[in-house]
Structures are given as C-alpha cells and as structure tokens.
Amino acid sequence: MRSRLSQRIEQEQGNNIDLSPLLDVVFILLIFFIVTTVFVKETGIEVDKPKAVSSERLERNVILLAISASGEVMYDGANIGVSGVRATIAHALAKQKKALVIQADKNTSAQLLVDVIDQAKLAGASQINIATKRGS
Known part of the structure; x- marks a missing residue:
C-alpha cells in the first residue's frame, strides 16, 4: 500500500493546468495588434486655427x-x-x-x-x- 505522501503528490500533479496554449494565443494577439496598428504623425505643436x-x-x-x-x-x-x-x-x-x-x-x-x-x-x-x- 502506498503512503499518504505519495498519494498526495500524485493528486497535486494531476491538478495542474497547462498554460502554454493560453500564452501562445496571447502572443499571437499581441503580434496581430502591433502589426495592424496605424501610427499617426502629429505636428508637435498646438495652433489656434481660424x-x-x-x-x-x-x-x-x-x-x-x-x-x-x-x-x-x-x-x-x-x-x-x-x-x-x-x-x-x-x-x-x-x-x-x-x-x-x-x-x-x-x-x-x-x-x-x-x-x-x-x-x-x-x-x-x-x-x-x-x-x-x-x-x-
């Protein structure tokens, strides 16, 4: 019969969630948003327009x-x-x-x-x- 400690270790190892697919999706979204961003060049000063x-x-x-x-x-x-x-x-x-x-x-x-x-x-x-x- 197994000891209680070994049963507890096996039980904790089985409850882990694999986060690598989630990280992959986050990085893909990050790359998508960086690539599709439009950069607007401003003039750098505020003018009082007529x-x-x-x-x-x-x-x-x-x-x-x-x-x-x-x-x-x-x-x-x-x-x-x-x-x-x-x-x-x-x-x-x-x-x-x-x-x-x-x-x-x-x-x-x-x-x-x-x-x-x-x-x-x-x-x-x-x-x-x-x-x-x-x-x-």
Missing part, C-alpha cells in the same frame, strides 16, 4: 504640417522651416499619394502660408488643405 463655416472632415491618412504664430513650420515634432517643406513632402509622397493638411495659426502671415503651399506644390502635392475650426 474659423470657417465651410469646413469639412478629411480622411485620417494625411500629411500634417503646422505653422505656428511665430513662423515655425513643424512636421512630426521638428522645425523644418520653409526650406525643408519641399524635401519633407516629396519624401512623404514617395511612399503613397496623400492629401496635405496645413494647420496654420490664425496669426500666421499670408506670405508664409503661400510660401509653404508653393513648396508643397513643387514637391508634388496635388491636394492641399488648410485646417480650420468649425464655426458659424
């Missing part, structure tokens, strides 16, 4: 540029200036044709906005939009 009655929503897959009130042209958190707009937009459009959205502060000079639009057109941007606040 109001417009005729504003409309655009798709999420766009190139964002921001022009601050002090005249800084920002892309992905970096100050690229007017001189960097052409190369930056050309590089972004090389992968996929996207719309360009310029978030210009309402106190930005019109000349600076026109310079940025000119550089974007020279880079090949065909759809250029200016971000506004919905107003009435």
Whole structure:
C-alpha cells in the first residue's frame, strides 16, 4: 500500500493546468495588434486655427504640417522651416499619394502660408488643405 505522501503528490500533479496554449494565443494577439496598428504623425505643436463655416472632415491618412504664430513650420515634432517643406513632402509622397493638411495659426502671415503651399506644390502635392475650426 502506498503512503499518504505519495498519494498526495500524485493528486497535486494531476491538478495542474497547462498554460502554454493560453500564452501562445496571447502572443499571437499581441503580434496581430502591433502589426495592424496605424501610427499617426502629429505636428508637435498646438495652433489656434481660424474659423470657417465651410469646413469639412478629411480622411485620417494625411500629411500634417503646422505653422505656428511665430513662423515655425513643424512636421512630426521638428522645425523644418520653409526650406525643408519641399524635401519633407516629396519624401512623404514617395511612399503613397496623400492629401496635405496645413494647420496654420490664425496669426500666421499670408506670405508664409503661400510660401509653404508653393513648396508643397513643387514637391508634388496635388491636394492641399488648410485646417480650420468649425464655426458659424
């Protein structure tokens, strides 16, 4: 006859749950969510946009540029200036044709906005939009 200790050890070994299939599923889900995540590049600054009655929503897959009130042209958190707009937009459009959205502060000079639009057109941007606040 077996001792009580050996019976107890056998009983505890039989009650274990195999967690390896669960871990496999968790890792597969983790990889799936990482691969399917869409990363949106923000401009890096907050601008005070002008109001417009005729504003409309655009798709999420766009190139964002921001022009601050002090005249800084920002892309992905970096100050690229007017001189960097052409190369930056050309590089972004090389992968996929996207719309360009310029978030210009309402106190930005019109000349600076026109310079940025000119550089974007020279880079090949065909759809250029200016971000506004919905107003009435």
